[in-house]
Amino acid sequence: MVGNGAGQPHAVVTGGAGFLGSHLCDALIASGYRVTCVDNFETGRAANLRHLEGDPRFTLLRRDLKDYGDADLAGPVDVVYHLAAPAAPADYLLDPVATMRIASTGTLNALDLARSRSARFVLASTSEVYGPAGEAPSREDSVGQVDPADGYGAYYEARRFAEALTTAYRATYDLRTAIARIFNTYGPRMRLDDGRVLSRFIRQALAGTPLTVPGPGTQTRSLCYVDDAVAGLLALADGGYPGPVNIGSPEAVSVFSIAQEVAEIAGPAAEIVFVEPPVTDSQARLPDISLATQLLDWQPRTSVHDGLTATLTWFQRVGARRG
Numbered sequence: 001m002v003g004n005g006a007g008q009p010h011a012v013v014t015g016g017a018g019f020l021g022s023h024l025c026d027a028l029i030a031s032g033y034r035v036t037c038v039d040n041f042e043t044g045r046a047a048n049l050r051h052l053e054g055d056p057r058f059t060l061l062r063r064d065l066k067d068y069g070d071a072d073l074a075g076p077v078d079v080v081y082h083l084a085a086p087a088a089p090a091d092y093l094l095d096p097v098a099t100m101r102i103a104s105t106g107t108l109n110a111l112d113l114a115r116s117r118s119a120r121f122v123l124a125s126t127s128e129v130y131g132p133a134g135e136a137p138s139r140e141d142s143v144g145q146v147d148p149a150d151g152y153g154a155y156y157e158a159r160r161f162a163e164a165l166t167t168a169y170r171a172t173y174d175l176r177t178a179i180a181r182i183f184n185t186y187g188p189r190m191r192l193d194d195g196r197v198l199s200r201f202i203r204q205a206l207a208g209t210p211l212t213v214p215g216p217g218t219q220t221r222s223l224c225y226v227d228d229a230v231a232g233l234l235a236l237a238d239g240g241y242p243g244p245v246n247i248g249s250p251e252a253v254s255v256f257s258i259a260q261e262v263a264e265i266a267g268p269a270a271e272i273v274f275v276e277p278p279v280t281d282s283q284a285r286l287p288d289i290s291l292a293t294q295l296l297d298w299q300p301r302t303s304v305h306d307g308l309t310a311t312l313t314w315f316q317r318v319g320a321r322r323g
């Protein structure tokens, strides 16, 4: 736990109303933190935090981080987790300029908040910084290759800028920063409209329609269960290591076997059909997690079967509208 030893430690989570952020808020509260979430609900959901309403350990500030100072933030802060950013292609391509503003001005504001409170700062970066042609498995010292003008630059170039800014604050102000490069994460509260293959399978299973596997189905994905990813972020905050460090599953799972697992969990009526693959169906971006294992004693613990069962069961309980 990151704390100053005087009273209950306080964590700020930007983007805390989102998929990953809301699970992080839960984990922090469970481990004894007071948590302030700063979120403008651009892609986040009130329902993700409803269970925390009225909890004295939790404060929600509905603010846009792009123009946020920290005047309304009470008391000392021990750690700032910066997750606010559109994460799904459908979101970050919708308004690429806003995507770049949150990665630049938003990250500046989050870093200034941490600096003014002498807090530890953890940046939720992404495997996208390795670029579309990145090596698999990707190591943290891989330079990555991105084309800033290929139309997707608003996302991965913006996130590279956020990493550079975080590194600059560390070098210039001695801020205790850390960078997590998060790979594909799934679980309850994930967005089912994020364009990923697993989200589509879950939507189809809930609707009782066939699961459509883009042929031949041997393409692979790396799937990290959300509780494991959150544990990685907590371990990174607790240690002194600046990163970047990969947080993701090193296991490449074929798209067909994901469909099989989902179909099996959904019940005997679930069908799988093969469809034409999209022109640019990608292979998995796979992390090398040696650093996280050595330095943070971290690795994913949840099997794909258990994680998918927990996820699908949750969606079956709350309904597809929550995705």
Ligand code: NAD
Pocket (backbone or CB within 6 Å): 014, 015, 016, 017, 018, 019, 020, 021, 038, 039, 040, 041, 042, 043, 044, 045, 063, 064, 065, 066, 082, 083, 084, 085, 086, 087, 088, 102, 106, 124, 125, 126, 127, 181, 182, 183, 184, 185, 186, 191
């Ligand atoms: P999400 O869209 O569910 O959550 C992002 C949150 O940020 C939302 O609650 C949104 O409202 C908030 N936000 C966006 N712009 C904001 C602004 N200007 N001011 C305040 N709040 C703002 O996404 P997620 O999947 O939970 O991802 C969280 C972080 O983790 C992102 O930085 C993302 O890039 C990173 N990440 C996620 C994954 C994944 O598989 N989910 C993989 C790699 C990296």
